[in-house]
Amino acid sequence: MMLTLENLSKHFGGVRAVDDVSLTIKEGEIFGLIGPNGSGKSTTVNLITGLYTPTAGTVSLDGWDLTALPQHSRTSRGVARTFQNIRLFGNLTVAQNLWVAQNGHEQRREHFLSRWFKPGGEHGPDIDELLQFSRLYSKRDVLAGNLSFGEMRRLEMARALASAPRVLLLDEPAAGASLEDAELLAERIRAVRDQGVTVLLIEHMMELVMGITDRLAVLNFGQKIAEGTPSDIQDDPQVRAAYLGSGHDEKMERASA
Ligand SMILES: Nc1ncnc2c1ncn2[C@@H]1O[C@H](COP(=O)(O)OP(=O)(O)OP(=O)(O)O)[C@@H](O)[C@H]1O
Numbered sequence: 001m002m003l004t005l006e007n008l009s010k011h012f013g014g015v016r017a018v019d020d021v022s023l024t025i026k027e028g029e030i031f032g033l034i035g036p037n038g039s040g041k042s043t044t045v046n047l048i049t050g051l052y053t054p055t056a057g058t059v060s061l062d063g064w065d066l067t068a069l070p071q072h073s074r075t076s077r078g079v080a081r082t083f084q085n086i087r088l089f090g091n092l093t094v095a096q097n098l099w100v101a102q103n104g105h106e107q108r109r110e111h112f113l114s115r116w117f118k119p120g121g122e123h124g125p126d127i128d129e130l131l132q133f134s135r136l137y138s139k140r141d142v143l144a145g146n147l148s149f150g151e152m153r154r155l156e157m158a159r160a161l162a163s164a165p166r167v168l169l170l171d172e173p174a175a176g177a178s179l180e181d182a183e184l185l186a187e188r189i190r191a192v193r194d195q196g197v198t199v200l201l202i203e204h205m206m207e208l209v210m211g212i213t214d215r216l217a218v219l220n221f222g223q224k225i226a227e228g229t230p231s232d233i234q235d236d237p238q239v240r241a242a243y244l245g246s247g248h249d250e251k252m253e254r255a256s257a
Helices: 041-049 071-076 094-102 110-116 127-133 149-162 179-194 206-212 230-234 237-243 249-256
Strands: 003-012 015-025 030-034 056-061 079-081 167-171 198-202 215-220 223-228
Touching: 003 041, 015 041, 015 056, 015 215, 015 223, 030 041, 030 179, 030 206, 041 071, 041 079, 041 167, 041 198, 071 079, 079 149, 094 127, 094 149, 127 149, 149 167, 149 179, 179 198, 179 206, 198 206, 206 230, 215 230, 215 237, 223 230, 223 237
Parallel strands: 030 198, 030 215, 079 167, 167 198
Antiparallel strands: 003 015, 003 056, 215 223
């Protein structure tokens, strides 16, 4: 047992964005969370990180209930994420973005940081190693706002890793990426897992999800409709029905071909 969601729900007015979802992600697993647009994937991540308070249910890590904890306490317990819409400090350099994440000052204001920020006081992974791992070493002194889209995505993941997470939540890391970039991303995700980090991957790119996850769950209208290995999921008639007409069915076909 590692990360456990029990009867988790989040309602926005009449919308049941997440509806009574229970899941257990095991230590060292790459676990996928898929589903059509609006099925509740991002809301689930926001409940795990504490951005949202659930309407009902609990989130726990190694048996410790996180549900009442604010975001920063969850970060210090080892929960880190990337955002679907990249959130970096555009006026700080690549390396500074990582120092900030490593030292847990993310919530402070950007202008304050650039004035007062001092590197050092290291804990967590080595910044240079992280830059090399993310193929960003040559960009270390470039302002994050001046990076290409692909570089920003790599920095977004590096930033999450800088906090030395035990579980890394990736919210659509391949969005807008070429197949080639997605292959490199898959290699990095596997390497992260091989370092002992548990990974929860939300992704629409089926080739990526089916290629690297150990198990996955499928959401539809906020409910979990299936859970299993990639081959279980590809053969599940309920899953195929959920994707039918959503534009993702063909991708599912290709991924299973
Ligand atoms: N802050 C919010 N306020 C109101 N409704 C919300 C809010 N966040 C999400 N929703 C609604 O909850 C449902 C689930 O949305 P969510 O973003 O979790 O889905 P998703 O599976 O991540 O979708 P996508 O694949 O398009 O990113 C949607 O109907 C969405 O409109």
